[in-house]
Amino acid sequence: MSRRLHAPDDEDKPFIARWNVLVRILLVESSVKAVARSAMDFADFDDGSSCHPSNERIERETGLSERTVRTAWQVLRGLGMAERVGFGSPHRKLADEYQLVIPPWWQNLPIYGPHVRKFTCLYCQKLITPQGNCTVKVDGDRQKVSFEVHRMAFCPTPRATKGRVALDCLTEWNESQRQRGDPVWHEFGDDRWKLFRQARADEW
Ligand SMILES: [Zn+2]
Structure with missing residues (x-):
């Protein structure tokens, strides 16, 4: 029997733990999962705020192309898992700032069940x-x-x-x-x- 995962909205767990569970169970393109995991490394572990890595940095850390990283952010925004709270300015080398979010409708996303069964x-x-x-x-x-x-x-x-x-x-x-x-x-x-x-x- 595989152990049951805690739920992504289990408020007893820190944000980073809930985020990582949601990313583990998501049934989306693997590049989106890679970018979501990588983004968490740059965010506040307690609430997912202040996430502003440059796309170039995520590219280097995931090995994905710039275009793929950009698309992954679009998917995360579309799923309600990332909110853009600040626009960067490329000429000053400032990246967009994101708030990572566990959307209240997470159960309606394409996800595995709590045991990650086939x-x-x-x-x-x-x-x-x-x-x-x-x-x-x-x-x-x-x-x-x-x-x-x-x-x-x-x-x-x-x-x-x-x-x-x-x-x-x-x-x-x-x-x-x-x-x-x-x-x-x-x-x-x-x-x-x-x-x-x-x-x-x-x-x-
Ligand atoms: Zn069949």
Whole structure:
């Protein structure tokens, strides 16, 4: 049995411990997780304030490209995990200042359960490692983060082999839904998160 993690909003724990749990369980691009971890090294451990590393510094410490680091910050802002509280000025070598935040809606983010268990494919019931992913769209000062939830609830698409049709579990599942007259994946809308929780089977 794996030990249950403490919750990211467990006020008995210092901010840094709660932040690190949230980053551990997040199912997003690994670069976002790396930047989130690195950012904490520069913030106040007690409340996540005063975080102003330059992107160059984060680049050096994570080994990611500048563009990837920039995108990761956009994702963190879009998720409500970072608030920009001060704008830097590049010509004076001043970086933007961030407040790191555990958003009150953390339970609605794509996250592992408290035991970080594998998920169960909704079609074939195999245990799978969900494929964390995210895409961010920037509109002015707003960031909208979206997820391909099916990559966390079904086996990954098998590679096509010559002369054999490789059917993936999502396609098979859609077909069985159709046969029963039930909605297919893309018709679920926000209810896809219910299916995500079903695949996770490990509630906070
Ligand atoms: Zn499967």
